[in-house]
Amino acid sequence: MYPLIGRSLRLVLFIFIAAVSMLVWEKSFVFADSSLNSEAQQNDPEANLKYLFAVFFLVWALFFGYILFLSRRLKEMRNEVTMLKKIISEKNNT
């Protein structure tokens, strides 16, 4: 009934794992590499468009992920209510 790792903590763990995966995927997260910002990139005003899209993608992904988490939790609660109703009706019948 009371799992060691709570529901919210599972969400936090998911976020943590995602952050660590990002670190592994992109090594320059830890080690600064200013050479990536070439002069050509700086002169083109739309060169950094991918960063803007990345921000919007992540924000929306996390929002939808959280809403999905809430809807799954709601489903779990409905199942629990059904189970409790079943237990109570069984007890009343005996």
Next chain:
Amino acid sequence: MKTILFVASFTLMLVTVYMVFMWVPTEQNLGVSQRIFYVHVPLGWIGMVSIFVVGIASVIHLITRKNLWDAIAYSAAELGVIFATLILVTGAIWAKPVWGVWWSWDPKLTTTLILWFVYVGYLMVRSFSTPGSQGRRYASVVALLGAIDAPIIYLASIWWRTAHPNLNIGPLAAADSDLDGKMYITFFVSLITFTVFYVYVMLERIQMRKCEDDLDEVHQYVSLNW
């Protein structure tokens, strides 16, 4: 009420996306990456609001011991983790094209990371404590300690030398801001959008939290008595 908030937040989100991508002019020095500002700063605002909500609700819960205030604190902390994560991630993505690094131990970044750990600490205390009022009280104390971090984050760019620009929001916002008219309008529309969305999700989460508490009590009753 919640339906209105849902429709309002959805509509405002569409308006904000249109304004950020199509309407607002591109900043000359930072280029298109400056548009991240319209997402990053409102997220920061919500992250700060959340820790204040957690702190105030925790104080009231400690005084009154009413479960409603605990539900508010818990819901705000859970949302706080989401928003604090987004502040850090969007900040890192913005830092890369502007500063050339994903992360630096800038005072504002460091204090925001501390805020993230406070939120996680709060939820960990709640998850690992036994059911009942004791865990709630311990978590309330963690929330109170965390609330001290909020004004430090806000004032970090004044107190220490930081790569962050001047304050754009709050009582100490710089009067001589670099933003032009359209940029200001887009920024405030985005700020309102995220605030409305936050209020909507908070109301939903509080209601669900109360149901979770009720269900846990019924579970306990059934397991003890039957």
